[in-house]
Amino acid sequence: MAYATTEDGHRxxxxxxxxxxxxLIANRGRIIRGSLELWRVALGLHGWATVIDIGVNYGEMLVGVDxxxxxxxxxFEPNTALHKVLHKTLEARGISIDLRSQAVADKAGTARFAVDRTWSGTSSLYDERHDGSARWQFREVEVTTLDEVLGVSGRAFCVKVDVEGFEREVVDGAAKALANTSxxxxxxxxxxxxxxxLAELxxxxxxxxxxKETTSLRRVPGERIAVEELLDDSTLHRQDCVVLSPSLS
Incomplete structure (x- = not known):
């Protein structure tokens, strides 16, 4: 079975x-270093009760952190073709996970999911980007929301969201959990x-x-032009952001 070896020696x-x-093999178990670094920062902000990875793919964002x-x-990984190797990876790392094949969006139900045969990381819920070419394999998947998953327990949670353009839907589907959790x-x-x-968010x-070079966070402004100016700054990691509860910001 093929595997990538991380800098820490994990497979x-x-x-x-x-x-x-x-x-992943060529880059020692990561695609974008800054994304993993930001995820480490997020995980270190609080003593979380629940950690959720939406779009697990091969699990590098779990293997690369403590x-x-x-x-x-x-x-959550709707591309079930990855589950066998993912379970093997996490078992070898000693990580116990509740792995689900659902997609996460703004409402529960079922939806069409497009598996990208050319790059598994760009698989997502179906939209106008997905043509009828051989690149895509379509299947029906169950869809849930973070509100449905988290309920109203108030337990502190940290979530990584990589859903290829459906971030708004995930956030909208977490409105109750965000409002009711400190x-x-x-x-x-x-x-x-x-x-x-992003400005609206x-x-x-x-x-x-x-x-990029530190763990310092820079606040994103609430105006579109200001957002564009901020993200022109090459000293920043511009792949991801972190949204924090008022108690953490």
Whole structure:
């Protein structure tokens, strides 16, 4: 079975026919270093009761960090073709996870999911980007929401969201949990996020990006032009942001 070996010597098992797997092998178990660094920062902000990885893929964002003992760990990966190698990876790392094949969005139900045969990391819920080419394999998946998963327990949670353009839906589906929990953090991919929505998010919540060379966070402003100016700064990690509860910001 093919695998990537991380800088810490951990194995990430992969499907060798997936070009993303080849990238993981070549880059010692990571695709974007800054994303893993920001995830470490988010995990270190509080003593979380629940940690959720939405879009687990091969599990590199779990293998590359220290998951505290006793944490409820939930992973969502609708591309079930990855589950076998993912379980092997996490078992080897000693990580116990509740791995679910659902997608996460703004309402529960079922939806069409597009598996990218050319790069597993860009698989997502179906939208206008997905043509009828051989690149895509379509299947129906169950869909849940973070509100449904977290309930109203008030337990502190930290979530990594990598859903290829459906970040707004995930956030909308977490409105009750965000309002009823004192300590929470959401890490969202923003590389392809509409800047207008990012500004809107920053007007509603406390949103930050990380400096590349430090663990310092820079607040994202609530105006589109200001957001665009901020993200022109090459000293910042511009792939992801972290959204924090007022108690943490």
């Amino acid at each position: 990430i098992y992969v499907r060798p026919t997936d070009p993303r797997a080849i990238g 998951i505290p003992e006793g944490v409820e760990l939930i992973g 300590h929470w953090a959401l890490m969202l991919e923003i590389e392809h996020m509409d800047r207008g929505y 920053a007007r509603t919540y406390d949103v930050f990006v990380k400096e």
